[in-house]
Amino acid sequence: MKKQISITLDSELLNKVDVFIDGAEIRNRSHAIEKILRSAVSQSNPKKAVIFAGGPTITINRHKLPKPMVNILGKPILRYIIEELKRNNIFDIILATGEDNDSIIKYFWDGSQFGVRIKYIKEPMDVGTEGALANIIDLVGGIRFFALNGDHIFRMDMGNMCEQHVKSGSMATMALVTSDSPTRFGVTKLEGYKIINFAEKPPNTENEKSGLINAGIYIFEPEVKNFIKKSEKKSMLENGLFPMLAKTGKLSGYIHSGIWHSLDNNKDPNFDIKKMTELVSNNKINV
Numbered sequence: 001m002k003k004q005i006s007i008t009l010d011s012e013l014l015n016k017v018d019v020f021i022d023g024a025e026i027r028n029r030s031h032a033i034e035k036i037l038r039s040a041v042s043q044s045n046p047k048k049a050v051i052f053a054g055g056p057t058i059t060i061n062r063h064k065l066p067k068p069m070v071n072i073l074g075k076p077i078l079r080y081i082i083e084e085l086k087r088n089n090i091f092d093i094i095l096a097t098g099e100d101n102d103s104i105i106k107y108f109w110d111g112s113q114f115g116v117r118i119k120y121i122k123e124p125m126d127v128g129t130e131g132a133l134a135n136i137i138d139l140v141g142g143i144r145f146f147a148l149n150g151d152h153i154f155r156m157d158m159g160n161m162c163e164q165h166v167k168s169g170s171m172a173t174m175a176l177v178t179s180d181s182p183t184r185f186g187v188t189k190l191e192g193y194k195i196i197n198f199a200e201k202p203p204n205t206e207n208e209k210s211g212l213i214n215a216g217i218y219i220f221e222p223e224v225k226n227f228i229k230k231s232e233k234k235s236m237l238e239n240g241l242f243p244m245l246a247k248t249g250k251l252s253g254y255i256h257s258g259i260w261h262s263l264d265n266n267k268d269p270n271f272d273i274k275k276m277t278e279l280v281s282n283n284k285i286n287v
Contacts, residue, residue, distance in 0.1 A: 007033075026157055045162045046145045046219060049090050050136055052129050053078060053150035054098030058269055067263050068150035069103050072276045076107065077263065080153045080285065082114055088158040090146065091116045094139055096132040098123055130235040133220075134228045142222045149216030152262035153276050155285060156217065161254045165219045168193040171250035172224060174242070175217035177260045188212050188246075188253055195253045198238075198246040212253065214238065215260055259283055 018029065026032050057064040060071075068078035082093060093116055097104055101122055111118030121136050133147065146158065156175070165173035174195065176188055189197040190212065198214075218237075228241055245251035261279050263272045279285065 045089070045159050046143070047090060048092040048094070048140055048143065049085050049146040049148060050094045050096060050133065050140065051078070051081060051148050051150045052132055053095045053101075053104060054123050054132060055126060057098075057100055058263070060269060060273075064100075065103060066098065066100055066150075069107070070151075070263060070269070070273065072153065072273065073280050077153060077276070078104065078108070078150055079114070080280070081148060081150060082108070082111070082116055084154060084156070085146070085148075085158075086114070086116055088156075090158070093117065094119045094121065094136055095150075096121050096123065096136055098126060125232075126234055127231070128234040128236040130228055130237045130240050131231055131233075133237065134230040134235075137222075137225045137228070140222065144219065144221055147218045147220060149262070152216055152260060153279060153285065154215070154217065154256070154261075155259035155283065156256055157258075158217075161217075161256075162219060164193065164254050165252060168252040170194070170245075170252040171221050171227070172242075172245055173219045173252040173254050174198075175215040175256045176212040176253045177215045177256050178211050179213045180211075188214065190253050193252045193254075194249060195242075195246045195251045196249075198242045198251065212255065214242075215256055216262060217256075259285065 014029075018032070021028060021032050051068075053066060053068045055067065058067045058070065068081075069076040072080065085091075085093060093111060095104065095108075095118055097120055099122070101120070105120065108114065108118055119139065121132070121139070123132060123135070127135070129149075144162075161173065161175060170193070174188070176190075187199050188195045224241070227244065242251060259279060261272065261275050263269060263276070
């Protein structure tokens, strides 16, 4: 049962509370304060996050750079992700970077100037997201953790996602968003919370037209370590771990209805950069 209370807050603090209001997952100040308090006292919410910041580079204005370092209104995409993690009380971050990681390390260093703590794992070759996770998981320390792709901008109540994850009893939970072009992404089929089928970039068949796609934001239990193996060959979560977990009933989906946009490999990057710029500008995300 909820009780009504009256509180007085400093205007500067209140402005920080208002940043959480997105009109979708968090509707008003009262809801924002409740979510902040719930996240602060929760023992189940992950306190660490892994960000996949490697993979192939992208060419912007004839310059090659890692996708997470693409500039949106004066800041790289990766900084928006880190600031969103910090907004969700996640301050310990492990970055899985590729061979071309100099620009990432030079910009973020140890994370202290951004109010977080950053560790790096440099992959000498592109081992994929599952390969990177296999190399990183011992650093996480045997606790529940978030893992994220490094090429999207989003605004999410990650504590709410964790609550659903815990209730589902799953080994992993994947954030899902809707898309008009689902076959360019990992497509899911849901029964309740459970993802019963996962297909990465499937052909355009009736069976795959759920419209719910992989948003590249995950929660893992530490026991997922037993389901992944280190390999010198490139291996992707979307082609290995996730289909396997879906078949065994250990993968859940969390439908995110708020702000999200990614840098799609199959499009002109300038299209997505424009969309991300509009998203940040219109919603005043960490500007």
